[in-house]
Amino acid sequence: MSDFDIRSTNPADIEALETLYLAAFPEEDLVSLVRELVGGPTPVISLAAAKDGQIVGHVVFTPCGVSGSDEKASLLGPLCVTPMLHKQVIGSALIKAGMEEAHKSGTRQVLVLGDPAYYARSGFKPSAAIEAPYPLPEEWLAAWQWQMLDDGEPLTGQLVVPGPWQSAALWGE
C-alpha cells in the first residue's frame, strides 16, 4: 500500500496532469478536457493524489444543474491513476474525497459515465434516471451511473453541464 496525500490542484499542476493523463489514457485524448476543467473559469472540484511530491492520480467533480429544478448535481470525471500505482486504493480515495467535498457544497447526487464494474465498488448504481446532457448510445446506458449524497429521492430531469462538457463527442457521438 502506498502513502499518498490528496489535495486540490492549482494552475501550476497542469503540466504534471497532462503527463499523468497521457500515461493513464494512452488511447484517449483527455488532455484538452482536463486543461479546460482545471485551468478554465468553470468552478470544479479538482483533486490530486500526490506521492513523494509527484502527482500520481487525479479526479474532477464538475458542479452541474438539473433541468426544471434548483437541485445541484455533480459529474465525476475524468479519473485516473498512474499505471504503476494501480490497485493501491488511490482511485477509490479520490472518489471518496471528491464526494465529501461535493456534499459539503450542497450537491445531492453524483453522476458518472464509466465502467460499472469499477464504480460499483464506490457505491454507484447503473442506469441513472436523470438524463445525460446528450443522448447516450444504447450500450452505454448502464454505464451512466448515479449515487445520492443524502437520503432524498433520486433526481429526475436532464443534467445541465457547463461549457467544457458541452461536446457530443464526450458523450459517445
Ligand SMILES: CC(C)(COP(=O)(O)OP(=O)(O)OC[C@H]1O[C@@H](n2cnc3c(N)ncnc32)[C@H](O)[C@@H]1OP(=O)(O)O)[C@@H](O)C(=O)NCCC(=O)NCCS
Ligand atoms: C480505473 C482507475 C482509476 C482505478 O484506480 P486504482 O487506484 O487502481 O483503483 P483502486 O485501487 O481504488 O481499485 C482497484 C481495484 O479496482 C479494480 N478495477 C480497476 N479498473 C476496473 C474496471 N474497469 N473494472 C473492474 N474493476 C476494475 C482493480 O482490478 C482493483 O481490484 P482489486 O482491489 O480487487 O485488486 C485506474 O485503473 C486508471 O487510471 N485506469 C485508466 C483510466 C481509467 O480507466 N479511468 C476511469 C475512467 S471511467
